[in-house]
Amino acid sequence: MWNPYSEVAPATARRLGLGSVLTVLGLWALVCGVGLVGPAKLPSPWAVVHAFIQLSWNAQLGSSPLMEATLWSVSRVLIAGVLVVVIGVPIGLLMGASPRINATLSPLVDPFRSAPVVALLPILVMWLGIGEAMKIAFLFLGAVVYLVPMVRDAVRAVPQAYWISARDLGATPWEAVWHGVFPLARPRIADAITVAVSVMWTYITVAEYVNAQKGLGQLIQNARRFSAMDQVFAGIVVIVGLALVTYSGMVALKRQLYPWEVE
Amino acid sequence: MTPNVDTAEPVAASASPAPVSMRLTGIVQEYPRADGAGAVRVVDGIDLEFARPSINMLLGPSGCGKSTVLRMMGGVRPFGVKTPTTGRIEIDGRPCEGAHDDVVMVFQRYANRPDLTVHDNVAFPFRFRLWKKQISASMVEQRVKEMLEMVGLGGKANLRPAQLSGGQNQRVALARALVLRPRILLMDEPFGALDAQTREEMQQQLVSLWEQQQCLIVFVTHDITEALLLGDRVILLSNPPAKVTDDFTITERRPRSALWLRSTEAQQLEERLLRQLHAGAKRGQVRVTV
Numbered sequence: 001m002w003n004p005y006s007e008v009a010p011a012t013a014r015r016l017g018l019g020s021v022l023t024v025l026g027l028w029a030l031v032c033g034v035g036l037v038g039p040a041k042l043p044s045p046w047a048v049v050h051a052f053i054q055l056s057w058n059a060q061l062g063s064s065p066l067m068e069a070t071l072w073s074v075s076r077v078l079i080a081g082v083l084v085v086v087i088g089v090p091i092g093l094l095m096g097a098s099p100r101i102n103a104t105l106s107p108l109v110d111p112f113r114s115a116p117v118v119a120l121l122p123i124l125v126m127w128l129g130i131g132e133a134m135k136i137a138f139l140f141l142g143a144v145v146y147l148v149p150m151v152r153d154a155v156r157a158v159p160q161a162y163w164i165s166a167r168d169l170g171a172t173p174w175e176a177v178w179h180g181v182f183p184l185a186r187p188r189i190a191d192a193i194t195v196a197v198s199v200m201w202t203y204i205t206v207a208e209y210v211n212a213q214k215g216l217g218q219l220i221q222n223a224r225r226f227s228a229m230d231q232v233f234a235g236i237v238v239i240v241g242l243a244l245v246t247y248s249g250m251v252a253l254k255r256q257l258y259p260w261e262v263e
Numbered sequence: 264m265t266p267n268v269d270t271a272e273p274v275a276a277s278a279s280p281a282p283v284s285m286r287l288t289g290i291v292q293e294y295p296r297a298d299g300a301g302a303v304r305v306v307d308g309i310d311l312e313f314a315r316p317s318i319n320m321l322l323g324p325s326g327c328g329k330s331t332v333l334r335m336m337g338g339v340r341p342f343g344v345k346t347p348t349t350g351r352i353e354i355d356g357r358p359c360e361g362a363h364d365d366v367v368m369v370f371q372r373y374a375n376r377p378d379l380t381v382h383d384n385v386a387f388p389f390r391f392r393l394w395k396k397q398i399s400a401s402m403v404e405q406r407v408k409e410m411l412e413m414v415g416l417g418g419k420a421n422l423r424p425a426q427l428s429g430g431q432n433q434r435v436a437l438a439r440a441l442v443l444r445p446r447i448l449l450m451d452e453p454f455g456a457l458d459a460q461t462r463e464e465m466q467q468q469l470v471s472l473w474e475q476q477q478c479l480i481v482f483v484t485h486d487i488t489e490a491l492l493l494g495d496r497v498i499l500l501s502n503p504p505a506k507v508t509d510d511f512t513i514t515e516r517r518p519r520s521a522l523w524l525r526s527t528e529a530q531q532l533e534e535r536l537l538r539q540l541h542a543g544a545k546r547g548q549v550r551v552t553v
Contacts, residue, residue: 165374168337169388169439170364179390183378260377260425 043230048237051230055219065219070238072215073208076132077200080139084196088144089189092151096185097177102152112145118206130211142203143196150195154188155181158262184262190254194247201243283355283446283479285336287311290350292331305331306347307504316446316477318470320490323500324540329483330451332505336481337368337449354447364393367445371455373436375424382420385410385438394443410442413472430461434468441476450482454489466492470517487536491529492519499536502543509539 008016025045031037032044039047055066095102095109121138128134158181166180167173208217216235223231292306305328313319323329335347338359352359359365375384388394389403398406411417414434424432433453440448454462466489473480484490490497491513499509513532515523523529 159372159374161370161372161374162376165370166387166391168366168368169391169443170367170393171388171391172393175391179387180374180376183376186378258378260423262377 040227040229043233047230048233051228052234052237055231055234066234066238069214069216069219069235070242073204073217073239074242076135076139076207076215077197077204080136080143080200081197083136083140084143084147084200085193087140088147088196089151089193092148092189092192093155093182093185095148096152096155097181106149106152109145109148112141113149117142117145117203121206121210125210134210135207138207139200139203143199146199147192147196150192151185151189154185154192157188158184187254187258187261190250190258194250194254197246197250198243201239201246204239283313283316285311285313285447285479286351286353286356287332287336288351288353290332290335290347290352292328292335292346293348294344304504307506309350309500309505309507311498311507311510313479313481316479317495318473318480318482318493320494320497321481321483321500322487322490322497322536323485323505324502324543325485326503327500328503328505329485329500332500333368333449333451333481333483336447337366365445366447366449367440367443368449368451369436369440369453371452373432375432375435375439377424380421380423381416381427381435382407382411384424384435385442387439388443406442410438413441413475414438414468428461429457430465433457433465437465437469437472441472444476445478447479447481450480452483452485455484462489467518469493474517487533488524490536491524491532493517497532497536499539501539508543509536 028042029045032039032042032047043051052066055064057064091105091109095105117138120141124134124138124141128137162180162184163176166176171179204215205217205220208215209221216239220232220235223229223235288310290306290309291304293302293304295302309332321329321333335352336359354365376387379387386403386407389398408417411420414437416431416434416438419427419431424435427435437453454465457465470493482493494513496510496512498507500506501508511532515528519529
């Protein structure tokens with residue numbers, strides 16, 4: 001039991017994980033079933049399932065509010081995600097490749113890693129209004145301040161031996177970085193992107209609180225306004241589920257693309 | 264390195280070796296002390312001359328500055344330090360300052376790219392403009408194939424470094440250096456991390472490669488046996504600050520057998536080296552106690 005280096009068989013691991021989830025669900029059902037907490041504070045699991053079904057298909061409108069909200073949120077994360085990667089990765093690469101560039105840019109980037117990006121929301125609203133641009137910009141900022149330093153560190157984590165070796169074989173300093181260092185930083189950069197996307201999923205509700213019209217954040221916000229706690233829970237479950245799916249998808253993709261490790 | 268004319272190049276690189284000379288004059292290297300008070304002298308006036316393709320062993324105790332000297336020859340400089348502090352290095356009579364493409368280096372750490380196959384690792388240097396503009400893609404393909412056969416990895420061209428043993432990985436690194444057909448090859452304890460048996464195999468491999476593709480090798484080691492087995496010439500450096508304390512040639516043909524190592528000649532050479540190494544160590548101790 002107390003051996004941090006021992007391995008758990010995958011089947012056992014799955015059983016243990018499932019067991020703890022079911023335990024929490026059971027306790028939740030028990031607390032609600034015996035009426036320990038009222039439905040206004042904690043909806044029962046079956047109420048959440050019911051709300052989920054209700055949100056999944058609205059017969060009156062002939063559409064699925066949940067699906068619509070999900071698509072809006074997903075597309076926002078997707079757009080912001082592409083921007084984060086296209087802009088953040090090159091900046092991180094350059095910072096990692098050159099201590100001079102890093103010294104120049106890190107005062108602009110590093111403080112935001114620990115600063116509350118949420119506090120920037122009012123400023124973004126003033127600059128960009130309450131439309132899509134603001135929401136994308138907020139997601140972008142929230143994620144890019146994590147991504148850039150992580151990409152930089154990924155580059156720096158590549159042992160110097162690779163750069164020196166490329167130089168000895170006739171590479172210019174830039175060629176040594178491009179052919180000898182950057183390719184080996186890819187697995188860690190993939191990790192950084194995975195973290196950045198996870199961060200965006202945590203910020204999506206905040207981004208969609210303002211001028212909530214479409215999206216999962218809006219769905220939760222609206223439900224809260226009408227004290228429909230079951231719907232709030234259903235919305236949260238969907239976001240957690242989406243975050244989990246993207247996360248495990250990206251981890252699997254990384255394993256597929258980069259099955260090697262840097263010695 | 265002289266540019267190769269693609270069509271005129273022989274298939275096997277067994278042509279008569281290109282002449283090469285390297286001369287070190289009055290090499291001194293000092294590093295600033297960590298606390299900023301003055302400087303530490305690591306290399307204390309070295310003069311060496313290499314005039315023909317041959318295997319030259321640079322032998323010395325650990326930390327004696329032999330790697331520093333080797334790196335100087337290769338133009339690899341530590342950041343922010345003038346290298347060498349004084350003295351001159353010339354290759355074919357031309358002063359050599361900074362990185363240059365007359366030499367290729369092989370380190371103990373082979374630094375093969377883990378994401379590339381053995382074939383692509385050996386072809387790796389040809390991604391750089393320096394070589395790309397000299398050698399056509401088809402020529403590269405031919406050379407890489409030849410090289411893989413020469414180091415006995417022809418059948419493993421599509422494997423990745425993680426699927427190879429340490430010795431095989433060092434072979435890849437060696438092939439990646441020799442595929443450039445350097446006139447000068449600098450080796451910094453390349454087999455230091457290998458187990459005894461693999462190391463022996465690699466030494467034999469190096470000898471046979473050198474027979475096929477002769478160049479000027481300067482090989483740093485702290486292993487007396489390795490020096491005696493491989494060297495046309497053995498240069499002994501003292502404890503730091505390093506000076507040349509011995510310099511002799513060995514005429515015995517390679518590959519040299521274990522039997523030869525037990526011969527009177529080899530035993531005498533070994534004792535000669537050991538005596539000087541011990542003498543140096545004692546002087547070092549006295550200096551410490553004073």
